[in-house]
Amino acid sequence: MRTIASHRLALRPWRDDDADFLLDLESRWEVVRFLGAHPTTMRTREDALASIARRRAVDDPVHGIWAITTAAEDRLVGNLLLKPIRRSTSQADTGRDDVEIGWHLHPDAWGHGYATEAAAAVLDDAFRRGLARVLAVTDPENHASQAVCRRLGMTHLGRTTRYYDTPNELFEKLPG
Ligand SMILES: CC(C)(COP(=O)(O)OP(=O)(O)OC[C@H]1O[C@@H](n2cnc3c(N)ncnc32)[C@H](O)[C@@H]1OP(=O)(O)O)[C@@H](O)C(=O)NCCC(=O)NCCS
Incomplete structure (x- = not known):
């Protein structure tokens, strides 16, 4: 998985020695509460290591799951992912693979x-590599994440149950 740099940040593959940070991050309810239809907090360092192995296993020229670090201090601050989105069970066989x-x-x-x-930075990189469209879904109550979508210039397409078997606000970004 490649590294992606921006003005203040470096996005790099997750490493085993990030496990304590990942556990601290994902054991917090305020961080995970809007992630998926049935969010759970992470409990153990073993779970963090297993999750890091899954993140590192993404093998694709465009997709990835990156650790976000500050460029100046090399301090971990979070997670950024670009990957195929899971359709709701009723929609499993329809349409193209959305990202x-x-x-x-x-x-x-x-x-x-x-x-x-x-x-x-990830959107710029992905569009340069030829990706035609990127979606984001947020819990209807997740106003902080919807604000990120708007700051990114994503278009709000309304509410949908097409993904993750739960109602979400859907946002779209096209190249250019
Ligand atoms: C969603 C989440 C990442 C948003 O974080 P965030 O820090 O609010 O988002 P941004 O990175 O866009 O930062 C914007 C804020 O930084 C401020 N800011 C400060 N310095 C800034 C700078 N140099 N450039 C831009 N914004 C700056 C902005 O004013 C804004 O603050 P405000 O919300 O008080 O108006 C965070 O709330 C989170 O991790 N939530 C839990 C996980 C989650 O729900 N993820 C999304 C699932 S869909």
């Missing part, structure tokens, strides 16, 4: 524009 972008950051790193900066 989603997603983010979650440590609360200590909220309010600095890092999620927007990291996502903008």
Whole structure:
């Protein structure tokens, strides 16, 4: 998985020695509460290591799951993903493979524009590599994440149950 740089950030593959940070991040209800239809907090370092192995296993020229770090201090601040989105069970066999972008950051790193900066860098990189469209889905109550979508210039397409078997606000970004 490649590294992607922006003005203040470096996005790089997750490493085993990030396990303590990942556990700290994903054991927090305020971080995971809007992630998926049935969010759960992470409990153990073993779970963090297993999750890191799955993140590293993404093998694709465009998709990835990156650790977001600050360029100046090499400090971990969160997670950024670009990957095929899971359709709802009733929609499993319909249409093309849509790609989603997603983010979650440590609360200590909220309010600095890092999620927007990291996502903008990944979108630029993906469109340069030929991706034709990127989606984002957010829980209807997740106003912070919807604000990130708007800062990224994503178009709000309304509410849908097409993904993850749950109602979500759907956003779309096209190249250019
Ligand atoms: C969603 C989430 C990543 C948003 O984080 P965020 O820090 O609010 O988002 P951004 O990176 O866009 O930062 C914007 C904020 O930084 C501020 N900011 C400070 N310095 C800035 C700078 N140099 N550039 C841009 N914004 C800056 C903005 O004013 C804005 O603050 P505000 O919300 O008080 O108006 C965060 O709330 C989170 O991790 N939530 C839990 C996980 C989650 O729900 N993920 C999404 C699932 S769909």
